[in-house]
Amino acid sequence: MKSTLLNMTAVLFGITLIASAGVGVVNMITLEPIAQAELAAKTEALNGVLPAFDETLSDELTIDDMIVTVHTASLDGMTVGYAVEAISKQGFGGPVSLMVGFTPAGEVINVNVLKQTETPGLGTKMADEGNPLINSIKGQQLEQKKLVGGKLAVTKDGGDVDALTAATISSRAYVDAINRAWMAFKSVSTGEMPADTVSGATRTSEPEAQEGGQNE
Template sequence: MKSTLLNMTAVLFGITLVASAGVGAVNMITAEPIAKAEQAAKVAALNGVLPAFDETSSEVLTIDEMPVTVYTATKGGAIAGYAVESMTKKGFGGAINMMVGFSPAGEVINVNVLKQTETPGLGTKMADKENVLLNSIQGQKLEDKKLVDGKLAVTKDGGDVDALTAATISSRAYVDAINRAWMAYKSVATGVTPTDVSSGATSAAGQTEEPAGQKGGEHE
């Protein structure tokens, strides 16, 4: 019995060792392609919201306890624009990630929605080219918009950003992420101290946003 138990233990140990080695080998093989794919996606996202540039430098900020990365793009040594990788947790289907491009003067160049799980045919339209949300801000300085408490807002909330039809929650989430990107852009471009978009308190204060309850379907 003792001999059998030892043999079984040795066999199990051997199987575990081989399996672990196999997993490690697969990770080594796939890690580089995954990293290259992620880098390619990042470059594509930057190219989609910025004019031509030679290189970028990045700075990571924390706003509403969420990471926001600002990429300063330069061409010929001069600033070509700023791209901000922003996010919100207020989407109808969860988190929404996007890349927002700003000109050196502060106009919104373009917005690329990188990740969203909104309602198909409703909230997902935020990722369409020339959707009403983007059309409400593209080519404009956000400080010239109709602001509510210093922030962008959809028309239903007193602002002038047109919402997606039957997708008010998704539209509000989109605007929330844009506001966070705008705050991050201003921080890097002009030195304005970043504030928590949801509360207006400084980021250093460690304020957190309380996601609103989301009951029922998308609605106007």
């Protein structure tokens, strides 16, 4: 084939077309496994902060310009708890995302750290079982804590939540996410929208969240 601008253009176009098709095929192959992995991780997180349930319904709220998702869990049609996905942008290494479980009465069941990029051996300890942060709130109703401006706070800021050693910024981010989860829980459980919260979506069924329970 004689090398001409037209021929070279056609060859390049063909290569680009084949490469694009290849990327599309790979994306189609990996899309389902990724979705399944995300679903499994979500179900595990729900099971870690809730008692046994057979169905969840979700509400999305916008608090401080961030999406907070509240999963209302039920068993045989009766509400047994709420699992709230909340985020804080105040982490030392980046956003901190939590799944916080509440009983219908507002007691904290458990907290799972979904995502964090904090300093290894310091801020990362927020994900350790029995760390000072979770021990300060687990099994308690947050309104009975020592609040600062109506919110939880670490001891250094006047509250009574014990911070991680040498990781005050990470601890504040953790507490910030808990506060946002708490606000969303109160909104959904009581039906009263806080003044600084805007509803962002309708309530939808999540049949994929099957029966589970708190992981001890």
